[in-house]
Amino acid sequence: MARCRVCHTRYDPDDPADAARHRRLHDRVTRGLPRRPLAGERVLWQGDGLRVTVVVPAAPRAQRRRVEEIARIGAREMGYTGSPYSLREPPELRTHGFLGYRGARLAGVFLLAHRRVEAVAEWVEGEEPDGVAPRKGWRVREPGEGTAWSVDFLWVAPRYRRTGLGRRILTEAARYLGVPLPDLAWYPPFTAVGRRFIPAVSGPTFRVAR
Secondary structure, eight states: OOTTTTTTOOOOTTTTTHHHHHHHHHHHHHHHHHHHOOTEEEOOOOOTTTTEEEEEETHHHHHHHHHHHHHHHHHHHHTOEEEEEEEOOOOGOEEEEEEEEEEEEEEEOOOOOOOOEEEEEEOOTTTTSSSSOOSSEEEEEOOOSSSEEEEEEEEEGGGGGGTTTTHHHHHHHHHHHHHOOOOOOOOOOOOOOHHHHHHHHHHHEEEEEO
C-alpha cells in the first residue's frame, strides 16, 4: 500500500481500480471539484474566469451541501478527517460559506462565523503554526473585546494558490458582511498557509476569535 503525500489517500498502485480511485481524489484535492452553478445561488462577483458565491445559513440544502463537500476536500488536503462545516451549524454562529470557482472548478472556500474576540495577537518569529496546537505560532499582545466576523476556515486548491483567488473570495466576503478586511478575526489553530495569508490581510497584528 502507498499513501499520497498530497491528498493523503492510501491506495494500492498495483491495483488498477484502486489507482484510478486515487487519481480521482488527487485531482479533486489539487484542482477542486468539477461543479456547475446551482439554481438560485447568489453570485457576489465574477470576471476573468472567476466566480464568488455566498451560501447563507438559511440557504437551500443543496447549496449548504456543496459547502460541506468542498470544505471536506480542503480538510483532506490538510490531513484532517471530516468536514469543518456541517449542515447543522450552530445557529448562533451565523456561519456563511463563501465559494470560489475557477472556470468549471469549485476551487476555494472560506467559512466566516460570528464569534467573540479573545485577543489581539502577534506572530512568534521562528515558531510555525501546525494546524493542530491552538496556541502555536502566535501570542497575545493584548486582551480582545466584543464580537467580530471570524474566518473559521479557509482553503484554496493548490493549483490555484497565489493567483488571487483566496484574496478575491475574502474581499467579497467582507464586502457582503459589511466589515473592513482588517477588522476580521481569525479562529485558531492556524496552519503555515494561514501564517502567510493572514498578515497580507490584517498586518503585523490580528484579532483572534474564540
